[in-house]
Amino acid sequence: MIRPQRKKQKEREALLNDIQKGDKVITIGGAHGKVAGLDNEKNLVWIQFSDTVKIQFDKSAIASVEKINSAASTSTQQLETADKLKTGDAFKGFVFGSKKEVGGEIVFNTSHTGYQEILTDPSYAGQIVTMTYPLIGNYGTNAQDLESSKIWASGIIVKELSTMGFNFQSQQGLNSYLEQNDTIGFGSIDTRHIVRIIRTKGALRGYIAVGDYSVDELKEKVFSVPKMEGSEWVSVVSQKKVRSLTPKKKLFHVVAIDYGIKQNIERLLLERHCEITVVPFDMTAEEIFKLNPDGIFLSNGPGDPSVLRQSISTIQSLINPDKEHPVIPIFGICLGHQLLSLAFGAKTYKLKFGHHGSNHPVKHLVTGKVEITSQNHGFAVNPKSLPSSIKVTHVNLYDGTLEGIQHKTLPFFSVQFHPEGAPVLEDVTILFAGDSGDGIQLTGAQFGETSAILGNDLNTFPNYPAEIRAPAGTLASVSGFQVHFGSKLIFTPGDEADVLVVMNAAALKANLNKLKEGGIIIANTGGFDDKNLTLSKTPANPLENGSLSQYQVYQVDITKLTQTALEGLGLGTKEMHRSKNMFVLGLVYWLYNKTLDHSINNLNAKFKKNPTILEANLRALKAGYHYGETVEIFSTRYEVKPAKMKPGQYRHITGNQAASLALISASQISKLPLFFGSYPITPASDILHDLAKYKNFGVRTFQAEDEISAVCSAIGASYGGSLGVTSTSGPGMDLKSEAVGLAISMEIPLVVIDVQRGGPSTGLPTKTEQSDLLTAMFGRHGEAPAIVLAASSPSNCFTFVYEACRLSLEYMTPVICLLDGFIANGTEPWLYPNVSDLPNINVTFATPRNSNEEPFLPYKRNEKLVREWAIPGTKGLEHRIGGLEKADVTGEVSYDPDNHERMTFLRAEKIARLAQDIPELSISTGVERGDVLLLGWGGTFGNLKTATLELVEEGYKVGHAHLHYLNPFPRNLGHILSHFKKVIIPELNTGQLIRLIRDRYLVPAIGLNKVQGLPFKVKKLQPKDFASNQDVRWCPGCGDYSILKQVQTVLPELGVEKEKMVFVSGIGCSSRFPYYMNTYGMHTIHGRATAIATGLKISRPDLDVWVITGDGDSLSIGANHFVQILRRNVDVNILLFNNEIYGLTKGQYSPASQMGLVTKSTPFGSVDSPLNPLALSLGSDGTFIARTMDRDIPHLRSMITRAHSHRGTSLLEIYQNCVIFNDAVFEPFTEKATKAENDLFLEHGKPLLFGKTNNKGIKLDGLKPVCVDLKNEKESVNDLWIHDEHDLTKASLLTRFFELPNSELFLPRPFGVIYEKDKPTYDRNVNEQIETITKTRGKGNLDSILSGNETWTIV
């Protein structure tokens, strides 16, 4: 608001109080109208300007009143003001600001905004500026937009003066600002007329007079104004003392000769790490040399350059130094350009009406580019007067005047315009920061998407807080999202931010060091209250204590403004505050000239089921935009033009999204179902989230119970013929190591996507680090080479995850694909491929064969040393694979040392030969041969490319090569290394690639480091059909033989083809079982059989999957997976061989061992309570719980049959005797002599009877089981507990019949089916969901998901 003018306050108050309806008035902005209404209490007046326009004003906005009952004109100011120009033209208007009459050269400026910068630009000294934009003053004035400490222009002429300062940081109106600075303003003038005069007749002198003057008196005043030609103004504006400005980081020292320097130039030099010594215009060359500068800057300034003879002489000394002084680079702007030209011997001349504005096109003759420039000068250099040593570099496209020169051999150059004032930007980095509850990630992502859709190239960096729920307002809770967008190709998220948007004090404190010097801060003042300052441990409010003086700070009470915008929606304060981020987004959209359309569409889609929240977000978004528009928060509104990108159809994508699409694409192209087993872990979880949406593509996602289960399930799925994939990050990679080794040993496809984060251990879950290269290369025991790939950008994740799938499937081996955390979460525009352009993936399964054909040899290899992929269900190919070393070709278990060596080299050679199937490495940027090679891998691509481009531009012979294939390396890597004198390897680790390069190529590289149907088979199989040709190697007398025999006997009765059966085992004696079965089988790793079986069954529900495990295997290391498979109810049969001892490791006690057991590890007896497998199984929501023993053949067979008939996970505990380490442990239950008294054989619907003659029974006393003797006739059979397999409570009691014989609480041990329940199986649910979603949505269309919902075309 315009502030009251104290001088004439009483006079004004009297006049304004006397206003009546019908009075004619003129507003202080010069608009004429009639009073249509009054509210004297509120001091308001309604003014009718036309039949339809009536506006309410504060009375203070009225400049003059013509009483309805008066013929005379009365003025609140002295309106009888006239300006008499040299042409004799006089203009009548009103004065504002100071009333001090002034004369000067009349110039016009075509800028729409920036009047405050113009007034304070020393180059306008001696001039009266006519603003051609019709409304001036509407964003008020502030301390941030000054170009110097005072107003230098003599006066300002406007069409209409706005009395309201709408800018959020306006400190006072233009009127009072001028008054305070003793500068006159002249309003209500037809400025177009003045411009026509000047353009027609040339530069003119003029005079603003206040009061009644005759024409002759006015003429005299005008003629008293000195002409600009020959006028020297520099001595007036130049500082008298030396002044120093120091950047945070100093790279150069620049001496700036002050002919009228602007603060913005100083700010930009500081941003470029220049220490500046600003010296008076008359400092001598000798004095300047003594300052030992790296460069000299000749500033802008006012007046005629040709009269500055001393300055010209000084510059001549500087460009022609004697032997004692070096040649110092010199750069001039505006007057500095003219003086440099004069020093070269050129001539200057007065332009007819000069160049004053912020939109002048200048052609750069060297690049051919047209630059839109800011200009302010009345003189120009005559190009014909330039000596031959000087070339013209720039010309003005309006009138062809010279705009830039450069010495042909020496480092001297200058431009006539103000490059620092250019309103069109090539690239901008914005860092949005706020509390983790402020929606910063959404804000940044939306801004990025909109920028991409509008044609900018971009790169983003989301920076999540490390803690999930740190207290709001604290530093630990700060979340950031950096967007680097531009009209040029963008390869990085930006080193430093140009703009920092902060929602609270903590966000500022945590991110200020990421803002470039002189950068823009947009601060939510609502986040800088005492509470926020305390929480962020900020002692004083930085918005008030001057500590941000080196930045452009814009304070906006976003909290309050958002709240105001959402009034009436019925939302609570907290809900309203959740829309603050949309206000910010709208404001920044306005600042960078971007439309709201994309975000409005997104909000409509996101909140379509919640109209109130939708309305709140839309209102906040629009409020932010309109706020920027209305209050002109920034003096400049920036524009970043579309980038020149490769033509095609683009979409916006994150690295993790690209990885998901690559997996689906590989699945579709290879025609293999995708199985994705994953455990949630930051920052890889998004891949799981994303893939879970694509059920209609047949995608099976399995959220495993842990990392080991995740990778094991993928291995199981892969064995079944699916594209088996797992993802992980950080310590999850450690946990997967053993399983990856298993897949390498078995030579089975497996894709591991490792989204790398900082470590060790849990480390920095949300932070990026290239920390897993050596883990991927060597992080497994034994010689276990895997293919290792790395993606280099968000969209590049598609290319290399797809390639990982191709190589894994075609080479039958695990591939680890490394993604840097920040590219997985980062975004960029993606020129997505057509489906027809995707590389083919050749997958052929081994085909069925009859018994008269050659036997199948699972480890027979082709020319690439790749074995055949024979999947369960294929007739005649039944075979077993596992972690034990296999005999070459046959795949039988082999301990032959020579065979092991041969197999080790074969597996390594297979990976090495891959080098022939991958592209050669090429130089990405820079020279092919030269001084330095920058060799990188993974997410450092953008940084290295950008650095190389800059170094090459500076003349260095530098090349950049980037590795995407890390094992094996591209075959020509050695050649490329040899073409450079030095190899520098920058990595975000302590040096991992460098170790590989030094080791492999003996190059002294320098590290740069920061820390898968046949008709139903009716033929009945015989037991021998299920026996493999492997020798059974258990200890003589081991209970395992009995179990194997009964399984082989029962299987033919089950009606399942043997090629459809898969036996999966873990580690232990019993785990050899699959080798002895002529079915498909997998001997896997310790405790993980249930996880692998889960993956296999989900991906191949047609298979009959069995798990063979022991008490040591599944009840210790594998207990988690054991519980999980029971809970999920996967349709798998588990045969738990319980011998209460570790057999394979030579006799240590197991979790099932009884207390007091003496073993090698418990020589004084175990003090560890035994685990009750059936109680655990029932407690895990198992749906089939049963017990049997190796020595009761009929019972064992019947239980195997029952287990198999159950739909869901069937758990059959089998007491198995280990003759070697725990012989006769179950003797009381298995031997004839004791069995009848100790065993309780359960039958559904029958009473619980036991004893030699069934003379004993169990009755229930309430819920207490009581053992009764039927002989004593106190109880009969009718009193006994009737077994109900479906009664969970009674089943629970039965599992607790666990005491040992002869103990006080002993009850006979139950055998048989204790519990069975019908429950949908997990594998069925997964697949039915896929079918349902596919029916609902239709079969997935790969073209459709590659393109996404929004694309744009670049031509």
Ligand code: SF4
């Ligand atoms: S150690 Fe025990 S369980 Fe293992 S094979 Fe020998 S007898 Fe069987």
